[in-house]
Each structure stands twice: as C-alpha cells, then as structure tokens.
Amino acid sequence: MNILIVTDAWHPQVNGVVRTIDTVRAELEKMGQTVEVIGPDRFRTVPLPTYPEIRLALGAGRRLKGMLEGLRPDCIHIATEGPLGHAARRYCLKRNIPFTTAYHTRFPEYIRDRAPVPLALSYAIVRRFHDPASAVMVATPSIEKALKDRGFRNIRRWTRGVDTELFRPRDKSFLTDPRPISMYVGRVAVEKNLEDFLKLDIPGTKYVVGDGPAREELQKKYPNVRWAGAQHGENLARYYAAADVFVFPSRSDTFGLVLLEALASGVPVAAYPVPGPLDVMDGSAAGCLDVDLKRAVETALTIPPERCREYALTFSWKASAEQFLSNLRPFT
Template identity: 70%
Template structure:
C-alpha cells in the first residue's frame, strides 16, 4: 500500500506525536508498505505564537495537491488539525476521496491554557474538522468515551507501543544527584503542567528532561531542580533509567508515550488519575495515580521495577501499526486507481 500522511507535527519537532508517526512509518515500511509523510519541512513556515519551536506551514494547499498527485496514494491519513491537515482535508473533500484522521492532542484544552476561549467553541471546531473522516483514530478508551460524549463519530482505536530495546533498565549510578530522583520527561510547556511537579515538597532531587517555551522561566523559579534539555536515543534512555520515579503531571494528554518509555526503563510512574495514565498505567499496577501528586510520588518508590518493565512489554509497536493499517480507507473505493 502507498500511504500518504499529512501532519503539522513532524521532524525536527520533538514530541509524542512525531515519535508516534515516525515509529509507525518505520513499522509499516518494514511490513512492505510505502509511506510518505508530508510535514512542515516541505513548505514555507512561520513560528507558532507562544511556541516558536513549532513551525506552521503557509499556503500549503497548492504544493500539497501536487505532492498528493505525484505520489498517487492508496490511502490518505490526516494526523493533525493544523494548516497542513486543513489543506489535505480540503483536497480530499474536493476530490471526493475518503481519508482518516487522528486525535493526538486535546487541542481545545491546549487553547484554553493560553487564551480565554470557551471549550465548547473549540470542541465544535475540532468536531467539524474530523466529521467527514471515515475513521477518527484515538489512543485510549477514556479519550474515545470523552469524544463520543461530545458528539464525535466514526471513532476507532489506535494504541501505541514502546521500543523495549532502547528503553530498558540500566545503571543509575552515573547520575550525580541526591536520591531519590523524581524525573519528568517531555515538553516544558504550560499544557504539560510541569510546575505542579516542580512545586512539590519531595526528598532527593527533581530532574527535568526536555525543552519548551516554559523552560527558562521554570528553571529560574525552581533553581534546585536539574534542567538538562532535550535528549534523544541512548542518552534519553539513560536519563529515564536513572530515575527512581517518573512524574507525569499533565492532565490533558491523550496517551502519554513517555509513560511507556519510563515503565520499559523499570521506573514506576506517579500521575493524576486522568485519561492517559488511567489507560496506560491503570490502578494498582506499575504506578500510583492520586489526586495528591506528592502522595503518588512517594508511594511509587515502593513499586518493583520488574513489574514496570513487565507491563511495558505488553505494548507492541507492530500491533499498533497493524491496528492503524486496519483503520485506513483505500482511496480507490471512491474511484482513484490503485498506484502501480
């Protein structure tokens, strides 16, 4: 199959959406499929207000139409609701071609955290964006139930996996910080609620791995925390494994890929009992979910690292890629010939 993925989130951005798309692409290629990801790197871009690390495509419609025509995909997947996603959606609707979408980010909550925009308005806009899709892929049961209650239709499950070869238990001794080490990995941005972690009264040390628009501000306000910036590959895996507890303060993630990466590293999770942690970690297992995040952090220290690793091993990227593939709708069903 020749699959075209249109996404406003793509390399060199570093986030869970990009990791999910890149890993899914790699799995599909190993399965024998031809995957073309069309991201902001193909177009002229401008920085996203309040988040300059993210670039938004400008006037993508014409160039995107040429890319789609030249690639002649068998299926089209629209990953995001940004300018590229909107351009791809418009092209599919004009051509009468089916497409699938995904709900990666709780965009209404993202907007609400930055501007006084009612959730009802942004959810109406997002619901309208996804309405024509033959399938709207969601990562967890909690998000599916929430969107269904908000009037979304054609919802299909698309789970996630974890690279258990890269993320694995390793020696903790190289990290010269007082123990226990409570770590956060991810974007340092307002929607991630990182300050809820940094403000906790905890023993030992706090480690923040990642970058984002709030990093300088939070590093200045919490000088006792160690901010080490964004990491990747083996360096990232070493930082995960060096922690004694992984703290996930976000209340607005749709999944939380970092949860699986921490668990695969043998590190227990402390989080709020909200969608994402409830689906990935559950209750009474490899982490502690509590409305009191400090209590969750302290209790998580007693969890067996082997139980964390065993839980992560149940998540496979191959199974997630096969699930994604099964959700696609071939465009030739609407008259476009299959690619040769």
C-alpha cells in the first residue's frame, strides 16, 4: 500500500512528532509498505513567531496539489494542523477523499501560554480541523477522554514505542558532576513548564538536554544548571543513561516519548500526575507522579533501574506501526 503522510513537523526539527513519524515510517517500510512524507523541507518557509526553530511552509496549496496527484497514494494521513495540514485537508475535502489525522500537540494550551485566547475558542478551531477525518489518532486514554469531552469524534488509539537497543543502561561515568544528577530532555519552551524543575531545591546537579526559544533566557536565570544543548543518537542515549532521575515538569504533553527513553535507559521518572505521565507511568512503579515535584524526585531516586528497564521493554514501535496502519482509510 502507498501511504502518504503530510506533516508540518519534520526534519530538521527535533521533537516527539518528528521522531514518531520517522520511526513509524521505518517500521511500516519493514512490513513492505511504501511511505512518502511531505514536510516543510520541500517548500519555501518562514519561522514560526516566538519559535524560529519551527519553519512554516509558504504557498503550500498549489505545489502540494501537484505532489499529491503525482504520488497517487492509496491513503493520506495528515499529521499536523499547520499550513501543510490545512492544504492537504482542503485538497481531500474538495475531492471527497477520505483521510486520517493525529492529535500530537495540545495547541489550545500552547496558544494560551502565549496569548490571551480562550481555550474554548482554540478547541473549537482545532475540532473543526479534525472533524472530517475518518479517524483522529491519539496516543493515550486520557487525551482521548479530554477530546471526547470537547466534542471530538472518530477517535482511534495510536500508541508509541521506544528504541530499547539505543536507549539502554550504560556506564554513568559519562557525566562527572556531583550526584544525584537530575535531568530534563526535550524542547526548551514555555509550554514545557521547565522552571518548575529548574527552581527545585534538590541536591546534586541539574541537567537540561535540548534547545528551544526559552533557552537563552533560562540559561541566564539559572547559571548553575548544566545546559547541554540538543543531542542526538548515541550521544543523547549516553546523557539519558548517565542521569539518576529524569524530571518531566510538563503539564501539556499528549504522551512524552522522553519518558520511555529515560525508562529504557534504566532511569526512573519524576513528573506531575497529569495526562501524558499518567498514561505512560501510572501503576508502573517505574517512577513517581506527585503534585509536589520535589517529593516526586526524592521518591523516584529510590526506584531500582532494573524496574524501569523492564517496564520500558513492554513498549514496541512495531506495535505502534501496526496500530497506525489499522487506523488508515484506503481510498484507491
């Protein structure tokens, strides 16, 4: 089957959406499927206001139409609600072509953190985008419930996995700072609520691995934190494995791939009991979810690494790809 994925989040961006699409694409190709990804890298782009690392495609409609007609896919999946996503949606609706979408990012909360826009209005706009889809794919039960409560329809589950060969327990001597080492990995942006971690009064050393629009300001404000910048591949895996606890202060993520990557590395998780961490962690005994993040860190540090690794091994990218495939709606 020829599968086309249209996404506004694609390389060289570094985030969970890009990693998910790229990894699932590879798994689908192992199954014998043909997968084409159309991202902003094929278009002239401009930086997203307040987040210049993300580039938005310009004039997507006409060029995208030509690409879609040339590729002749069997099914279309629209991954994001950006300019490319909207252009693909218009193309499909005009020709009565079925398509699926995914809810990767809580955009209403993202917008609320930057501008005084009511959540009800933002959700109405996002709901309108997804409403014609034959399936709206979501990663977790709590996000599914939250969207249903706001009137979303046709919701289907699409779980996530983790590369347990890359992310595995390793020698912790890679980092030589005073321990325990508490680490955050991910985008450095306002919606990640990173200051809740940075201002914690806890012993040892704090690490932030990642980059984003808030880094310069936060790095000046918290000079005692180790700022490692964006890391990839083996080097990223070494950072994870060298930590003693992974701290995830976000209250707005729909899943949090970094949680699984930390656990696969044998590192316990400390987070708030909110959607995302609750879905991934609740009942696992591989981390601590607490409204008091400091208490969560202290408790997580007592958890054996073996328990974290064992739990992470229950997640599979192959299963994620199979679930994605079952949700698609072929039209040819």
